[in-house]
Amino acid sequence: MLSGILLSSGNGNRVSSNECSTNMNFGIHVTGFAKSFIIEGNTCNTNGGAASPNYYGRGIELSSAAGPGAVSDHTIRNNTCRFNYNYGGPLDNGSEGVGIGLDDGVLRCSVYGNRVSNNEGNGIQLYGGGAPGRIPDTGGHTIASNVLDSNCTRAVLNRRSGGTAASPFYAHIQLAYIYASPTLITTNIFAGPTRGGVHVDSTSSNVVVLNTMYWGTPAPVAGLPAAEVLQEA
DSSP: OOEEEEEEEEESOEEESOBOOSOSSEEEEEEEEEESOEEESOBOOSOOOSSOTTOOOEEEEEEOTTSTTSEESOEEESOEEEOOOOOOSTTOSSOOSEEEEEESSOBSOEEESOEEESOSSOSEEEEOOSOTTTOSOOOOOEEESOEEESOOTTOBTTGGGTOOSBOSOOEEEEEESOOSSOEEEESOEEESSOSEEEEEOTTOOSEEEESOEEEBSOOSOTTSOTTOOOOOO
16 A cells, blocks of 8 residues: 555544554555544554655655645654665655654644654654745744654655665754744654754744753764754744
8 A cells, every 4th residue: 555544634643552563655645635533542553665766665644735724733652663665756865764753844743752763864853844944933843752753764865776875864853944833843852873863954944952961873963964953943
């Protein structure tokens, strides 16, 4: 199957206690016009595949491609997302194989209590869509009390053609184009050999990172990549 569960509309739905593993694209995919879901207690492992460059490989994926605020106000809690495969995506830039993705301008989500480990890409990835003029707000998220262990195991450039160079997607939690409403990242545990804990890139703002435990993963100190700098409002 391309996705274990696909939801493209609704308000206040609950998606709980499902096994959504070994799909070619996503374990759980929320898109279209969908608000205020609770996504909890699901297992979304080993999604993604090599049959097509358009197979993205993500455990839980929320996408607001339908427009600003189309997918918003969701709670994602107590899920397990592991071993998702970083092969697909048209850019082949190492950005897939994600445990939990908030994509294309998803707004005001709460992500907590999840176990996100051994994914070939980022553990949790937030991407605001890359269009600030069209999308006025991509923030308002709370990412808290998640355990992230040994992610970015194959975050490499040009993998499909045999590339091995490390991609910029090196951190347990990665943010790009996340701005406007404040986003809080707190009380997460970063474990394993992943190169960084949080990457807040220069396109993001109004992001606060605090009260984090680094257990094996390097803490943000001098000598680490410049992106491993915590930005505060």
